Amino acid sequence: MSERPEMKTSDRYVVVFGVDGVRLDTLRAARTPHLDAIEAAGFLAEFEVSTDAPTLSGPCWASVATGMPPRVHGIFGNVFANHRLGVFGDVFATVRRRGLPTFVGAAWAPLVTTAHGGPVFAPPTRLSYADGEVLGHDAADGLVADDAARALGQGDFNASFVYLGEPDEVAHAVGCGSDYVAAIERADARVGRVRAAIEARPTYPAEHWTFLVVTDHGHVDAGGHGGRSRWERTAWLAACGAGVGGAAPDGVNHLSVAPTVLAALGHDLRHESHLPGVSLVGDPVPAT
Numbered sequence: 001m002s003e004r005p006e007m008k009t010s011d012r013y014v015v016v017f018g019v020d021g022v023r024l025d026t027l028r029a030a031r032t033p034h035l036d037a038i039e040a041a042g043f044l045a046e047f048e049v050s051t052d053a054p055t056l057s058g059p060c061w062a063s064v065a066t067g068m069p070p071r072v073h074g075i076f077g078n079v080f081a082n083h084r085l086g087v088f089g090d091v092f093a094t095v096r097r098r099g100l101p102t103f104v105g106a107a108w109a110p111l112v113t114t115a116h117g118g119p120v121f122a123p124p125t126r127l128s129y130a131d132g133e134v135l136g137h138d139a140a141d142g143l144v145a146d147d148a149a150r151a152l153g154q155g156d157f158n159a160s161f162v163y164l165g166e167p168d169e170v171a172h173a174v175g176c177g178s179d180y181v182a183a184i185e186r187a188d189a190r191v192g193r194v195r196a197a198i199e200a201r202p203t204y205p206a207e208h209w210t211f212l213v214v215t216d217h218g219h220v221d222a223g224g225h226g227g228r229s230r231w232e233r234t235a236w237l238a239a240c241g242a243g244v245g246g247a248a249p250d251g252v253n254h255l256s257v258a259p260t261v262l263a264a265l266g267h268d269l270r271h272e273s274h275l276p277g278v279s280l281v282g283d284p285v286p287a288t
């Protein structure tokens with residue numbers, strides 16, 4: 001049941017791709033035609049990871065998911081003790097509570113299972129989980145992307161989070177060399193596969209889709225992160241589609257994702273004033 005039944009939301013969709021551990025300088029050197037297309041249709045903005053917590057996946061993805069900084073959601077590392085997700089939950093759960101179907105796909109267990117004190121994301125309408133530790137991170141991301149393409153191409157999920165973890169795993173294993181570039185290029189191809197499935201929807205021309213791609217943190221040259229060197233603390237966010245302009249608003253960071261998800265679905269952010277981040281989508285997108 002929608003809180004605002006006068007607002008038509010069924011033809012609005014937002015997809016957030018979370019790609020783990022992608023250095024901006026390596027991204028610029030890699031061949032990423034699908035991300036380039038998103039940037040060309042919208043923008044890609046660089047920003048610094050919050051100084052609240054080490055540059056680790058747990059706090060960064062929790063900030064993306066909840067729209068709150070680590071000092072509020074309480075996740076400061078990759079083991080989630082004493083977090084406050086029960087109070088400041090993920091935005092996709094908010095969307096689901098308001099009556100719209102959600103999809104979350106991920107191969108990093110703490111995001112979607114009880115591993116390490118998770119999940120960061122409360123159960124969505126449809127969950128896709130592949131265990132990267134068991135299947136290998138390339139295969140697991142492939143399964144998540146395939147399932148996301150099926151779900152978003154054929155189903156009706158208004159808000160989706162699609163996590164791709166292989167680049168981070170490769171950087172940890174072998175550093176930021178050619179294998180890391182190749183993993184980033186595979187992640188880009190997976191983003192492209194999901195977008196192509198969406199654009200093949202028979203109803204696509206009449207729908208409003210907003211796309212975001214965001215990384216959590218970077219890496220040092222040898223692989224590894226947690227500190228604040230130039231390429232560890234640098235993150236980036238790209239967006240295009242319904243409601244997104246050709247330049248990033250000032251102040252874009254991880255906290256921008258949650259209010260953008262709500263605004264892209266037509267929720268008036270004046271009613272979301274507890275979210276401190278800058279939305280990438282201004283006034284609600286006009287519904288058709």
Ligand SMILES: [Zn+2]
Pocket residue numbers: 021057168169172225
């Ligand atoms: Zn990592």
